[in-house]
Amino acid sequence: MFQSKPCSLALARDSPLRIEEPHYEGIRHFLLKLMLFYSKQSKSIRGANVVYRRILSQVDKPPIYEVFNLEKTFKMTFSLLVLHMWLCLRRLKQEGKEGVEFGQYLYEIYNHDVELRVSKAGVNLLLTKWMKDLEKIFYGNIVAYETAMLPDAKQDELVNSIWRNIFSDDGSPMPTDPAAMARYARRESFCLSLTDKEAMFSGNFMFTRLKSSTDPMKA
Template identity: 40%
Template sequence: MSLHVWLCLFRLRQEGKDGKEMSQTLYDLFQEDVEKRVYDAGVKVRVSKWLKELETYFYGSVMAYDKGQFLLCTGVTLRYHLAVSYVRRELASLNMTDSKAVLNGNLKFSRDY
């Protein structure tokens, strides 16, 4: 899920002020979903610690994606190459997506990895 949130946030950067506002809304909804999933998983103690750790993992992943580290690693498995191809294809698709569709949250990701 973090990867797809990042893909959306990455595309929203191209939309100026409106994109920034939508990015914040998306991130807030993502955090609410993460919190719900933690509770649904039965975590009852130290929830704030869990949520803080998950947020740290998310930011670490996003920073790596932003720096292109996800796309530049070598000596990795076929599964990794499939993931890189998927990310590149989705970024290209998002870049071709109309601004109105992006700002309305009308996005679709392909299902084949």
């Protein structure tokens, strides 16, 4: 599982899943330009929103829970969000300062979504403390994953990091293959490194499709 050759995750030009920048003409274009709709910041924010929707399309749907034998809890979904945010932020850093700035917009969108999820889970009191604690977990996990990907890291370091951060604290059963998610994360990281800048900044990519046992298209 997840041992096939990595490939770009960019969507084909004719893919119906692509989201293109809107193009307006005449007075509407003029007014939008005055309102900075076409500014670099506005384009980056729109692109970051699409990227985050790609993350949610992988994290919020049943296949990832079925494939990895996970229970869909707040903690588990949050852990998967962090893992996929790390994958995207890691790739964006390859684009230097521009990628880091884009990643900041992505993080702000993620942070707003997490705050909504915490509120939806019924946490209204001490919300600020919850968010600070989740922020610490976010950065702690990202450092652990990044360290595990260093050339001199131990062979099983990513497996151990994923086990500690995703599985070990909520009593989830050990997955059928403990290293499966580590192989998935490593492969997605390689695939994203092969995904071009335009696809990353526009959100026109999709994570590898996971196929559950009930998937009619499963080979």
